[in-house]
Amino acid sequence: MQWLKLKFPFIYLICTVTAAAWANLERDPNGYLTYCPCLGRFGNQADHFLGSLAFAKGLNRTLILPPWVEYRKGEMRSRQVPFNTYFDVDPLKDYHRVILMSDFMWHLADDIWPESERVSFCYIVRQLKRTIKNVRQTQPNNEIKSVFVASDANHMIGELNAALSRMGISVHRLPEDDPYLELAILGQSNQFIGNCISSYSAFVKRERDSNGFPS
Template sequence: MRFYSNLFAFIIIEWKLICGQHIDIDPNGYIMYCSCMGRFGNQAEQLLGSLQFAKSVDRTLILPPFIQYNHYKINFIPFDDYFELEPIQRFHRVMTLETFMKYLSPTVWPEESRSILCYSSRGSPDKTDQGCNPLDGNPFNSFWTHIGVKEFANGSVFHSPLLTDYKYAKEWKTRFRDIKVLAFVGAPSAFPTNEKAVQIQKYITLSSRVTTNGDKYRKARGFEGKPYLALHLRHGSDWLKACDLLKENPNMNQLFSSQQCSPVSHHSPHIPLPYELCFPTFHTIVQQIKQTISESEEQIETIYIATDNNNQTLWQLIHESVPNMTLITPTKTMWSSGVKNKSKPFISQPIIIIKHFGN
């Protein structure tokens, strides 16, 4: 054991031996959460806020897998399949959930000492249990089952009225100092996250696996080494339902990450968001494509489309509008980020949560 001292206390650091390397047990504790809100964009947005919160309370953040939905089937993608850990560790202490559960949980988070945190009661379907009920519903149940957690023996802990916000770091450190692992039902982050947390995106770097396979995909589809336009277009049924909120609430001035590209919503919060920003018409899509291509300094001959709805009719209409372009229409691949990352230029709906990632 090693001893570190300051004017007030001695802190004992325990360590584990993993594959010939020492992993220190963080004396300040850990933060764990279910990445159970929305699809990749929502989960990535809340990652930034969770990193900010973990740093403010000086606990190691346990990085959960990304939850992916394919035709109502839930898949879990390890965090480091998508992003590199080392750049994030330059900002704050992190480790993957898989590493924590395999090597540290028996000591740091044994089954008999596990509790679950939420702001207030989530209620059970039958209204009899007024705890956090982390195993009720999906993807919550699937998430905890996936990592081998069957129950929280120490029950629920409500953190009301404290918000999971860096501004309350001092209160969190004092109130929960005796709980080694703060396991949250959901991400300890607001949504959308705050502007300071957005700056953390500079530490988020696509994994070599994503970039390498993105390169292989471009080669296989015949546009490796060529300038191309990437179009990220959400227009599936669930996205349409979300956009309909703007019609149902005509005074709504923010939706998802609309503030990233909309000076109207950012600087004039009382001006409502146009529906077109969320669900653009065919005319707008084509107009943007033509304008972007004409303004590009490079000769664009290929358009790569990443989308949640493989609308062949729409692709045909776009092709007819820009007949000289080769359209790479959607395929089911997790390497889309690696392809979009190297595009010149890039188009997306302003409301999509996308600006924070892709270094």
């Protein structure tokens, strides 16, 4: 019982300090900005972070710091490592306002960014549009009418059709996934946009490089 008497004040102290820290997380009236650290490994993610930090400062918005994404040998899934595992956050605040994504999601997101209103922007759609426009300008005889998508998860057919409909382009996939047939189609297509961390995309890229095809 004596141990319990000593322990309870310590627990109360931790709870009090934690609650006070949460109370200091006030809403930024200028808004927030974050980024997806999924385009590459640590070097690319660090470069992405630096660019986003400068962008957030330019917009005068608080930067939400997402976890680092680690791809470890022998593991099928990536690991989400909190930003402050490797770097102190407080020195960044001398340059501009930042907040850990975990703090933002736990203590601010429900009011600022309710789940029903959450929409993400996927860069691949903009990159796809840019590639199509470039082909139409440089290769007028190579008119693009359709886009083929290969994926082991979400093909985003509805989203891509909606994004490209104004360009007169339809988006398609195989009725059933067939990685060998998809590999052949992607290897011989006029243009190819791949995922830079995908070994499957790497196979396609090597084949296209050997044939002198653009990627």
